[in-house]
Amino acid sequence: MSLEHAILGFLTYQPLSGYDLKKFFDESVRHFWSATQSQIYRSLMRMAETGWVEMERIEQDERPDRKVYHITDAGRDELFQWLTTPLDLPAVRNLWLVQVFFAHPLSDDKIFALFKAHADKLRQKLELFRNGVQEVVERCFAEVGSERSRRLWQFTLDYGIAHLEWELQWVENALKDLRHLPFD
Amino acid sequence: MSLEHAILGFLTYQPLSGYDLKKFFDESVRHFWSATQSQIYRSLMRMAETGWVEMERIEQDERPDRKVYHITDAGRDELFQWLTTPLDLPAVRNLWLVQVFFAHPLSDDKIFALFKAHADKLRQKLELFRNGVQEVVERCFAEVGSERSRRLWQFTLDYGIAHLEWELQWVENALKDLRHLPFD
DNA sequence: AGCGACATGTAAGCGGTTACATGATTCT
DNA sequence: AGAATCATGTAACCGCTTACATGTCGCT
Numbered sequence A, B: 001m002s003l004e005h006a007i008l009g010f011l012t013y014q015p016l017s018g019y020d021l022k023k024f025f026d027e028s029v030r031h032f033w034s035a036t037q038s039q040i041y042r043s044l045m046r047m048a049e050t051g052w053v054e055m056e057r058i059e060q061d062e063r064p065d066r067k068v069y070h071i072t073d074a075g076r077d078e079l080f081q082w083l084t085t086p087l088d089l090p091a092v093r094n095l096w097l098v099q100v101f102f103a104h105p106l107s108d109d110k111i112f113a114l115f116k117a118h119a120d121k122l123r124q125k126l127e128l129f130r131n132g133v134q135e136v137v138e139r140c141f142a143e144v145g146s147e148r149s150r151r152l153w154q155f156t157l158d159y160g161i162a163h164l165e166w167e168l169q170w171v172e173n174a175l176k177d178l179r180h181l182p183f184d
Numbered sequence C: 001a002g003c004g005a006c007a008t009g010t011a012a013g014c015g016g017t018t019a020c021a022t023g024a025t026t027c028t
Numbered sequence D: 001a002g003a004a005t006c007a008t009g010t011a012a013c014c015g016c017t018t019a020c021a022t023g024t025c026g027c028t
Helices: A002-011 A018-029 A037-050 A073-083 A095-101 A108-144 A147-180 B002-011 B018-029 B037-050 B073-083 B095-101 B108-144 B147-180
Strands: A053-058 A066-071 B053-058 B066-071
Touching: A002 A018, A002 A037, A002 A053, A002 A066, A002 A073, A002 B095, A018 A037, A018 A066, A018 A108, A018 B095, A037 A053, A037 A066, A066 A073, A095 A108, A095 B002, A095 B018, A095 B147, A108 A147, A147 B095, A147 B147, B002 B018, B002 B037, B002 B053, B002 B066, B002 B073, B018 B037, B018 B066, B018 B108, B037 B053, B037 B066, B066 B073, B095 B108, B108 B147
Parallel strands: none
Antiparallel strands: A053 A066, B053 B066
């Protein structure tokens, strides 16, 4: 159960409400792990039952109460154990490759378009990524101030960019090889 | 609904039973799209209702009946339309990056081990891939005999290998950069 | 006698998404 | 007047996984 470990991860920095957590997800790990608000609230309740977090209700004037969760020792242990347990490689699920695999009934033009469209989307995302995400790491660093964390976050960013660059290059290369498809 | 389109894809070559389809999934597209037996049977029933496939019951002596499905014109249209509709890039879900992102409470050794274990798994999978999968394409080609398909299948294979090679290289490179992590 | 291949399906559960629901405050 | 922010949650659904269920044939 991975989402719960990500939540534990955030709570090592500071106690947070469900609402806060949603923002943290969206602003930091969204590019490799997303979570919806309803998922987060349900997880927090389960985690409180399990004893990994504890809730403190904070009343506010003329606003809904905040339910702030902080990590317990049990939670810290669980996180530590998860972080030191190597994960199996996840099963790949790549729909675009399914399209390529079954593209034989299409005309050459349409197969070309399939690759071209994919390359375009990758290029677009890469641009967004390059422009928007470095700033995120810096902002998080400013809040938390841990240089050790900053380095690790930088890794996840670099991975994201390098991955997109690699895939874009692969698809563009494939486009060249696509000129002479046999017709049977 | 992607599984159903993959099933339609297989049925363009020949009519198949659920049992056959499970084998085809396991022997060809498993490295980028897997399906369980129960999923396949349920999908076939839904697709028959929708009118994308039609079932023919074939009685066998002293064996369970085979229910062989063949694709209809509506199914062919649906497949064609899906194949010519560009997909959005899927949201990335990379648990290993979550571990990296939250690894700051770990010792340097343990962080190193996190990367090392990942590299080892990648190396292992790459070896399996290189040894086992080329043969699959050739065997499928022998059965179907379409040179056009063979080329497209080769693309999906090449993608898989190149992807693993890239990721392995990235992680190994990161391992080098990991020597001097600050401690705050 | 036991296992794997052949062949069909059902049932329960899990993680995740989407939509629904409420209600005050502040900014434009 | 309307949108965004703050803040909580529920309910329905969807794709997928795992486990259960049944039964024959052929090989070792």
